Amino acid sequence: MNKYNSSLITPVLIAGSIIIIITFGIRGSFGVFQIPIENEFQWLRVEFSLALAIQNLGWGIGAPIFGALGEKFGDRKLIIAGAFCYVIGLVLSTFAQNALTHQLLEFIIGFGIAGTGMGMILAVVGRASSEKNRSMALGIVTAAGSVGQMIGAPAAQALLNFYSWQQVFIIFAFSIALVMLFVPLLKNNPVSTKKEIEISLLKVLGNAFKDPNFSMIFLGFFACGYQLAFVSAHFPAMITEMCSAISPTSLLNYLSVSNTSSLGAFAIALIGFSNIFGTIYAGWLGQRFQKKYLLAGVYALRTLIGLLFIIFPITPLSVVLFSVFMGSLWLATVPLTSGLIAHIYGLRYMGTLYGLVFFSHQLGSFLGVWMGGRLYDATGDYTLVWWIGIGVSAFSTLIHLPIKEKKLQTV
Numbered sequence: 453m454n455k456y457n458s459s460l461i462t463p464v465l466i467a468g469s470i471i472i473i474i475t476f477g478i479r480g481s482f483g484v485f486q487i488p489i490e491n492e493f494q495w496l497r498v499e500f501s502l503a504l505a506i507q508n509l510g511w512g513i514g515a516p517i518f519g520a521l522g523e524k525f526g527d528r529k530l531i532i533a534g535a536f537c538y539v540i541g542l543v544l545s546t547f548a549q550n551a552l553t554h555q556l557l558e559f560i561i562g563f564g565i566a567g568t569g570m571g572m573i574l575a576v577v578g579r580a581s582s583e584k585n586r587s588m589a590l591g592i593v594t595a596a597g598s599v600g601q602m603i604g605a606p607a608a609q610a611l612l613n614f615y616s617w618q619q620v621f622i623i624f625a626f627s628i629a630l631v632m633l634f635v636p637l638l639k640n641n642p643v644s645t646k647k648e649i650e651i652s653l654l655k656v657l658g659n660a661f662k663d664p665n666f667s668m669i670f671l672g673f674f675a676c677g678y679q680l681a682f683v684s685a686h687f688p689a690m691i692t693e694m695c696s697a698i699s700p701t702s703l704l705n706y707l708s709v710s711n712t713s714s715l716g717a718f719a720i721a722l723i724g725f726s727n728i729f730g731t732i733y734a735g736w737l738g739q740r741f742q743k744k745y746l747l748a749g750v751y752a753l754r755t756l757i758g759l760l761f762i763i764f765p766i767t768p769l770s771v772v773l774f775s776v777f778m779g780s781l782w783l784a785t786v787p788l789t790s791g792l793i794a795h796i797y798g799l800r801y802m803g804t805l806y807g808l809v810f811f812s813h814q815l816g817s818f819l820g821v822w823m824g825g826r827l828y829d830a831t832g833d834y835t836l837v838w839w840i841g842i843g844v845s846a847f848s849t850l851i852h853l854p855i856k857e858k859k860l861q862t863v
Contacts, residue, residue: 464580465589467637468573469596471531474631475538475568476597477604478624480724482507483685484608488617489554498825499551501685503558505821508681510562512814515571519803527576527803528635534567535632542625546618568628570597571810574790575803580639584739586794590787591735598727598783605720656801665796665855666805669789670812675751675848676785677816679758679841683723683778686824688716690834695766704768715768719775726779734784735791743792744855750784751849757781758842762835796860816844 486500514534522530541561548554566572574590581589611620660666695712698704709718737746761774793809794802820841827837 460581460585460588460592462580462589463637464639465577465592467634468577468593470634471568471631472570472573472593472596473600473603474627475535475565475600476570477600477602477607478628479565479569479604480601480684481604481608481624484605484612485617485620488612492617493549493551495551498829499555501821501825503551503555504685505681505818506555507558507562507565508677508814508817508821510559511565511569512562512677512811512817514563514566515569515810515814516804516807518567519571519575519801519805519807522572522575522803523801527572528638531568531572531635531638532632534564534569534572535628536564537561538564538568538628539625540564542621542628546621564628566807570594570786570790571803571807574786575799575806576638578790578794578802579799587738587743587787587791588732588735590790591732591738594731594735594783594786595728597786598724598731602721602724602728605717656797656805659860660797660805660808663796663860665860666809668851668855669792670809672747672751672848672851673785673789673809673813674816675754675841675844676789677813677818678820678844679754679816680782680820681817682820682824682837682841684720685821686828686834686837687719688713690838691716691719691766691771694833695768695771698768702768704772712768715771719771722772722775723779723782726776727782727784730780730782730784731787733780735787738788738791742857743788743795744852744857747785747788747792748849748852750781750788751845751852754778754781755842755845755849758838758845762838762842792855792857795857798859 482504489495490500514537518530518534521533537560541557541564545554545557545561548557570593573593577589577593578586608620608624611623615623692712692715695715698710698712698715700710704710704715704718707718709715734746734750757774757777761770764770789809790802790806793805797805823840824834824837827840828834
C-alpha cells in the first residue's frame, strides 16, 4: 500500500475537498442572482429557472464525458479543462443581453461544473484511498460540497451589496482559476494506452450496461436529483406562500428570521449545515454495512419525511424540522452510490461509470426544476409536484433492494 492511500487524510483528499468547496459554493449561489438579473433585463421568472435547469442538464451530459476523457488523458488535465469551461461560461455570461444567450451559456457553465465537480473529484479520491477508508473519504468530499453551498450564497449576497452581478461573476471566475493551483496535489490515475481504452473501456461499459445492478443504480439515482433540485429551486417560494406566520416571540424571530421569505433562505442554509454531518456519517456507515441497504434506507426516510411534511399544516417548526432531517439525508446518497459503483465495478473506470449514473441524477434535477414551475403555473401551488417527489423517492427505495453487492470483473 502506498503512502497516499494508507491513511484517511491525504493530500488528495485535502486538495479535492478545497476544489469542491469553491466550485460547489459558486454553483450553489446562482439562485441569489435571479432577482438582480431579472430586474436588469425585465425577464420572466420562468426564463431564469429554465437557465438553471439547462445548467443541470449540461452538468449531467458533461459528467460521463469528462469521466471517460479523464481516464484516457488523466484526471488533472480534464479538471483543468472543466475549470476553463466554468470560467469562460461565467465571463461570457456578463455580456449576455437576452434570455436565450444566458441559457446557452448556463449549459457551458454546467459542463464546467461536470469537469470540476463531484464525479471527477470522487473518482480521484476514491482511487487514492484504501478500501478501508474509501467510503469515509468519499463522505468527507461530499460534505465539502455542503460547506461550499453554505458559504457560496451568503458570499454572493454580500458581494452584491458592493458590486454588480457581472462583477461578482468575474470575481467567481477568478476564484475558480485560482483554486486550480491545488490540482497538482491530486494523484493522477495511470494514463491508458489507446489499445487499453478501446478494449477495456468498451468492455467495462458493455458489462455495466448488461448488468441489471447498474440499471437499478442508474434509475435509483434519478430520485436524488429530482428532490434536491426541486427543493433547492422551489422550496423557498413554497415556504413563502404556504407556511404560517412566524411568531414575534419565537426563537426564529430572535435570529432575524421574521417572515416566511427569510425562513426559506434560512431553511436552505440549515439543510446545507445538516448535510455536512449526514454525508460524513453516511460514509462511516458505508464502511460497515451493505451500501444498497443504506441507500434504500435513505430513500425510505426521505419518503417518510416528505410525506409527513405535506400531510400536516406547514408551520415554521415543521419547516425547521424538515430542513434538519432532510438535510441530514441531502447528499448521503453520493458517497454511498459512488462507493457502490467502485465496489462492484472497480476503481479503474469509476469516473466514467459514476458519470453515467450521475446523468440520471441530473435528468431528475432538470425535471424537478422544470416541473416545479410548470405544475405550479397549472395548479397554483406545489402540492402535486411534491407528491410526485414522494412517489419517485419510494420507487428508489424499492429498486435498490434487489442489487447484488458483489465485485464484478470488468477488465
